[in-house]
Amino acid sequence: MSVPVIQLEGIVTRFGHAVVHDGIDLTIPAGEVVSLVGGSGSGKTTLLREIVGLLTPTRGTVRLFGEDLHAGSRAAQARRRRRFGMLFQQGALFSAFNVFENVAFPLRELHGLSEREVRDAVMLKLALVELQPEHALLMPAELSGGMVKRVALARALALEPELLLLDEPTAGLDPDRSAAFVHLIQELQHQLGLTVVLVTHDLDTLAALSSRVAVLAEKRILVCDTLEHIMTIDHPFIERFFRSERSQRALARGMETA
Amino acid sequence: MDEADPIRLPELRVEGDRVTLCGDWTLRSLQPGLRRMRRQLDRVVQIPHWDLTAVGRLDNFGAQLLWRHWRERPPADLQAPDSIGRAIERVAALGAARPATRRRSLLAPVEALGEIGLGLVRHLIDFVALLGQLLIDLGYLSVRPGLWPLREISANIYKTGVKAMPVTALVGFLIGVVLSYLSALQLKAFGADIFIVNILGLGIIRELGPVLVSVLVAGRSGSAMTAQLGVMRVTEEIDALATMGISRHVRLVLPKVIALFVAMPLLVLWASAVAILGGMVSAYVQLDIGFLFFLQALPQAVPLPNLYIAIGKGAVFGMMIALVACHFGLRVKPNTESLSANTTASVVSAITMVILVDAVFAIATRGIGVPI
Ligand SMILES: Nc1ncnc2c1ncn2[C@@H]1O[C@H](COP(=O)(O)OP(=O)(O)OP(=O)(O)O)[C@@H](O)[C@H]1O
């Protein structure tokens, strides 16, 4: 019925002579939470950057909400871009703005929200990611690593996006906060039918959140299916990633919170 | 809206003492007609029955809009499906926070003035500390010659000296041509053609060469040095160096200072030479003074001490530019705003300092090398 939120077809990425992706096909329908897993350096971040148009793949097409990212007028492109939020692996906060202004920035860019509306929206986002009001005036350099992640998440959520792209959202968070993050995403997802793509090495989070798991190995998407199904596949990477003893324990923990 | 973008516009209907909402109440659907919706909401006063059962989606923004309208209290009779009720509950639970505000006191202007004064003092202290640290490091390196950062020094000489040669030559040549042309016009009127050699020689070698090159190098290399140190600060690279037990003064500051100390006098000579060449070309065209004659007259017009002064100025200015650049670079706070402010301050301060010190030079050397 509805158009898939993300459609990747035949994505090939090359940096110089190094091939990172070699023919990636992936379709993500609305309302799904897809975890993207793969070894370090397998090109997960690169793939996310291609989805949001920061990087143009060497070959292949990327469609977001059924359209090419660069199609349509400038205003239409801007409208499309406001429909997703991205959390960068390193946070990418604006270092010259404090926490409040960082989250307020995309809202102010809409032109037309009153100061009161912006303030309420920002404070709500900060509360959602469990930041205290007194943190609002801190500069990014004064935040801890985990706080940077949470502010970045608040900023990604600022425009109430339909699609969230999260690059290692729980890296650097304590287990408690990771659990809160899982809960928050579950809520938003349930309430707004959010589509989420998250890159993670955190198996607890993965098991708790994902409706499907996409495995990036050997330069392509090996499989994109439910966790249960993936666990049955015979492949060295999956063997190491999911079926080691440690992984099994983490997955079991995550399933309980799901 | 396009097909891939199925928005149901929000609607609000008032029937008697009952308000019915339908459509999507999300930021994206509300934003285009936000002003109208605010006005519509403003007209709804004191109606106890709210029916939200027909609402498609309600995000945090929509929930906050309603919550503010209800003056942060749920209406007497609220009908809403579960998920929407929860969204409102969440906003109710979290929405009350206010950002902390900085206190404003009446003494703020006085404080600001004091800050400026203290800031200047702090600059001075930091600068002296930097100088002292460099002297200590030089002493330390003199007993451990193996630790000299020779590769960095050589790389810096290449970057700040060799690579600056084309631009200094171009600017020097043009200044020489222009200066010579303007002087020639005047000298011709007095029939004092021959003094073009004195004017160009003294002016360029003693004054213009060193100052011109300083301005170019401050803009070119000084800003680069500040920016480099500043970015290393922003990306915590300086901290990484410190944890490895590597002195940033030895590894980052000293090579830059020494490089400009060595490269600047050479650049001054180079630029002055090219400027005089430009002057000669112009003099030949305007006054018909031959190259050979010009070159033979030059040593008499410009005694040798002038060259030493030029070299001395070059070395001192070079060191100063590097020191000022490093001073500001190390003061960068880890944000982009501070980086740009310090880079600007570095270039402006370096050029100002150079011109001040040049004046001091002019007074100190007023009896040397000027034929009467
Ligand atoms: N701009 C670039 N130029 C050249 N090579 C790049 C560039 N960006 C990424 N790469 C290479 O592409 C590969 C994939 O990088 P990417 O950052 O996508 O990895 P990743 O899967 O996100 O890894 P991690 O889990 O460690 O974050 C790496 O080998 C990297 O060296």
Ligand SMILES: [Mg+2]
């Ligand atoms: Mg990555």
